[in-house]
Amino acid sequence: MKKFAVIVAGGSGKRMGSDIPKQFLEVGGKPVLMHTFDVFYAFDPNIEFIFVLPENQINTWNLLCEKHSFEFEYRIAFGGETRFQSVKNGLKCIKEDGIVFIQDAVRPFVSHQTLKNCYKTTVEKGNALPVIPIIDSVRMVNENGNHTVDRSKYFMVQTPQTFQVNLIKNAYQNAENDMFTDDASVFESAGGEIYTVDGNRENIKITTPVDIIIAEAFVKKM
Amino acid sequence: MKKFAVIVAGGSGKRMGSDIPKQFLEVGGKPVLMHTFDVFYAFDPNIEFIFVLPENQINTWNLLCEKHSFEFEYRIAFGGETRFQSVKNGLKCIKEDGIVFIQDAVRPFVSHQTLKNCYKTTVEKGNALPVIPIIDSVRMVNENGNHTVDRSKYFMVQTPQTFQVNLIKNAYQNAENDMFTDDASVFESAGGEIYTVDGNRENIKITTPVDIIIAEAFVKKM
Numbered sequence: 001m002k003k004f005a006v007i008v009a010g011g012s013g014k015r016m017g018s019d020i021p022k023q024f025l026e027v028g029g030k031p032v033l034m035h036t037f038d039v040f041y042a043f044d045p046n047i048e049f050i051f052v053l054p055e056n057q058i059n060t061w062n063l064l065c066e067k068h069s070f071e072f073e074y075r076i077a078f079g080g081e082t083r084f085q086s087v088k089n090g091l092k093c094i095k096e097d098g099i100v101f102i103q104d105a106v107r108p109f110v111s112h113q114t115l116k117n118c119y120k121t122t123v124e125k126g127n128a129l130p131v132i133p134i135i136d137s138v139r140m141v142n143e144n145g146n147h148t149v150d151r152s153k154y155f156m157v158q159t160p161q162t163f164q165v166n167l168i169k170n171a172y173q174n175a176e177n178d179m180f181t182d183d184a185s186v187f188e189s190a191g192g193e194i195y196t197v198d199g200n201r202e203n204i205k206i207t208t209p210v211d212i213i214i215a216e217a218f219v220k221k222m
Numbered sequence: 223m224k225k226f227a228v229i230v231a232g233g234s235g236k237r238m239g240s241d242i243p244k245q246f247l248e249v250g251g252k253p254v255l256m257h258t259f260d261v262f263y264a265f266d267p268n269i270e271f272i273f274v275l276p277e278n279q280i281n282t283w284n285l286l287c288e289k290h291s292f293e294f295e296y297r298i299a300f301g302g303e304t305r306f307q308s309v310k311n312g313l314k315c316i317k318e319d320g321i322v323f324i325q326d327a328v329r330p331f332v333s334h335q336t337l338k339n340c341y342k343t344t345v346e347k348g349n350a351l352p353v354i355p356i357i358d359s360v361r362m363v364n365e366n367g368n369h370t371v372d373r374s375k376y377f378m379v380q381t382p383q384t385f386q387v388n389l390i391k392n393a394y395q396n397a398e399n400d401m402f403t404d405d406a407s408v409f410e411s412a413g414g415e416i417y418t419v420d421g422n423r424e425n426i427k428i429t430t431p432v433d434i435i436i437a438e439a440f441v442k443k444m
Contacts (some may be wrong), residue, residue, distance in 0.1 A: 129361070131361060134378070135427055135429050135430075136378040136379050136380065136427060137378070137379035137403045137404040137406070137407070138376055138377070138378060138379065139351070139353060139376070139377050139379055139406070139416075139418070140375055140376055140377075141375050141376075141377065141418075142375060145415060145416075146377070146416060146418060147410060147416075148401065148403065148404070148406060148407040148410060149376075150401065151403060153362055153363050153364060154360055154361070154362055154363075154371075154376070155360070155361050155362075155363065155368070156356070156358040156359070156360060157358050157359035157360065157361055158358065179370070179372065181359045181370065181373065182359040182370070184359070184361070184370060185359070185370040188369060188370060193367060194361075194367075194368060194369075196361070196363075196368060201430055201432045202432050205357055205358060207357050208357075208423055210423045210424050213439050213440065213443050214436050214439060216439060217435050217436060217438060217439030218435065221435050
């Protein structure tokens with residue numbers, strides 16, 4: 001089936017304490033976003049790519065492309081004010097049915113095995129969500145204080161959140177709300193049932209300066 | 223107040239796919255357990271240390287001590303079949319009241335700030351649990367399938383879980399059960415209320431081979 005990848009790079013980098021959005025930070029001498037692209041391109045060079053970029057960062061991106069001789073084919077959609085808007089803008093660029101990987105630009109260490117898991121389950125069931133178990137103990141805070149929860153019932157969600165194109169485009173027709181932290185929650189809110197698959201532990205979301213140290217180490221080792 | 227640290231190194235290393243228990247693996251040329259000790263010793267050299275070690279690993283530990291000229295004072299308690307038993311054995315070595323840090327041996331990157339937070343709150347309130355927010359989306363699985371939860375209500379728990387000695391020794395008099403994933407859950411099950419403090423994101427639990435790559439990077443950068 002035709003494959004698409006919407007690489008979501010809408011972030012402004014505030015949590016990094018850096019002026020450069022984290023998707024553009026160089027790790028192992030190359031911007032994070034290019035690493036993320038590389039994994040998908042190596043997995044299948046026929047994927048059609050849509051990069052969702054903040055409109056005010058297009059110049060920076062073009063300069064980076066020149067510097068790193070990044071000369072691949074992709075479309076650009078503009079980021080919105082929220083992740084929901086950004087993904088919606090990205091999905092609008094897709095005009096035919098198929099399977100779409102919706103990927104955080106700041107997750108450059110997704111494995112080919114995770115991509116295979118996502119693709120296979122989406123072909124069979126219409127969607128796939130990569131998750132990993134939580135190693136640490138987990139506590140929940142509510143109006144009665146905080147208490148231990150059974151961590152075996154909880155999973156951390158990664159990307160690419162993968163969907164049959166028409167199904168996820170339909171879900172994104174619904175009104176945005178604050179509970180949408182990812183595409184699965186949008187899909188679910190529109191009545192869809194989500195299927196989980198195994199993610200990979202290296203598939204971290206580069207969010208804080210500590211993550212850059214980790215990312216540098218992963219680039220060297222992998 | 224008198225400070226104690228129970229460093230819990232009961233694990234057998236099965237999740238690492240390695241014959242060497244993970245607390246003994248060398249990172250930056252030194253066993254993980256010694257890194258963990260170093261942080262606490264640098265924080266306060268007057269802490270009284272109890273190392274909980276698997277009985278069948280004492281020889282290995284002694285050889286490592288010789289190799290690395292590790293010549294500090296500490297007592298050894300034998301690990302039990304579960305973490306609960308191991309911690310209980312460690313606590314038995316403490317004969318006076320004070321404050322005890324119960325620390326996973328495989329968390330060598332706890333910061334002095336986290337230790338300060340734990341100490342201060344335990345002096346004031348009797349216990350302290352270092353936690354960090356969850357960055358990824360979180361899903362919960364139950365009999366109705368899986369669904370998104372509000373991640374702002376959930377926290378990942380780290381160590382040192384810190385307690386006034388007599389309070390936690392009392393809690394460990396209770397019968398063990400399967401829901402005990404950490405000391406806070408034991409304390410809570412005995413009727414105690416838990417107080418959380420800020421942990422630090424580097425304070426990872428070295429559990430899988432990926433964590434060793436991260437740990438090597440942290441040792442170099444910190």
